[in-house]
Amino acid sequence: MNITTRKVKLVLLLIISIIGLLLTGACSNEGTKNSSSASSNVKEESDKEKTKVNIAINGGLNLLTIAKYKGWFEEEFKKENAEVNWVEFQSSAAVLEAIASNRVDFSFVGEGSLVTGITSKIPMKAISVTGVEGNQNSIIVQPGSPIKTIADLKGKTIAIAKASSAHIFLIKALEKNGLKESDVNLIQLEPTEALPAFQTGKVDAWGTWDPYVTTEVEEGRARIVESVKTMNFLSPALMIGSDKFLHEHPDLAATYLKVYQKTVDWLPDNIDEAADILAEEKKMDKKLVKMILQNNHYINSPISEDISKSVQSTADILYKLGTIREEVDIDKAYDNSFLDEALKK
Known part of the structure; x- marks a missing residue:
């Protein structure tokens, strides 16, 4: 074999080696890419299933x-x-x-x-x-109020959040005492509005629930007339x-x-x-x-x-x-x- 032929073979071997390396790298990158893509898909599937x-x-x-x-x-x-x-x-x-x-x-x-x-x-x-017990639904009045019973509410002004559990309790309490809703004057007030109205005496009574009931009673600003507990009601x-x-x-x-x-x-x-x-x-x-x-x-x-x-x-x-x-x-x-x-x- 002459020198020229040997050089040609060496060049061919070198080219084949380079091509092989390139192909190996490409496959490796593709594998890494596929692996990464698969991991990403698994994570996405996991998130979707949660x-x-x-x-x-x-x-x-x-x-x-x-x-x-x-x-x-x-x-x-x-x-x-x-x-x-x-x-x-x-x-x-x-x-x-x-x-x-x-x-x-x-x-x-x-x-x-x-x-x-x-x-x-x-x-x-x-x-x-x-x-x-409906969060202690109650009818409360100021400590010095002459109102002692539900019957005493006749003709009085009562703050109430209409359709609330306290409103339902009031209606049932009135009916049990022979009164109707039309026998009292209801003022529609949400608790945050009713609180100052009650404390300043703008209403005679307030139908409400905890924490308002317990807060006002404990602070000496209110007295409970009746509650779901005292009337043995379910609420x-x-x-x-x-x-x-x-x-x-x-x-x-x-x-x-x-x-x-x-x-x-x-x-x-x-x-x-x-x-x-x-x-x-x-x-x-x-x-x-x-x-x-x-x-x-x-x-x-x-x-x-x-x-x-x-x-x-x-x-x-x-x-x-x-x-x-x-x-x-x-x-x-x-x-x-x-x-x-x-x-x-």
């Missing part, structure tokens, strides 16, 4: 605030590839609007709001009872869930109620800590918060026949008042199956 649970806190003092502070919902839902989104509203009306627009999956409302929501075709169900607060979420994620609905039950069970032995949490979160006096917690009975129970009768009577009252435009069979608004599953977990 369910968002929208929980609304409906003002006031409630156990959802404690569970949020403790991170108990986040802890449980993480196990089921779900994440929590918290929102807060100052009224049940805002909660109902948010459920209708699929911005809220779970919250709680009073019986009056449940009725108005159902008649407004809000897609929701009541899934448990969270209280039966239930109810946990609600959106129909869409309940249908698509029944297991997560059960998990939600399981965590709420955990909070209910935790409270009695941890009143001081609960008061610390709520006082900090709501910017209220701890002593006052503790009193309110002790005055209310927090539960997480099935919707019983007694509760159903109470809510039905509320629906009938609201229909007579013209607050709702049609009669309603409230039994269709309940579903205890999610709580049944929660208590098995």
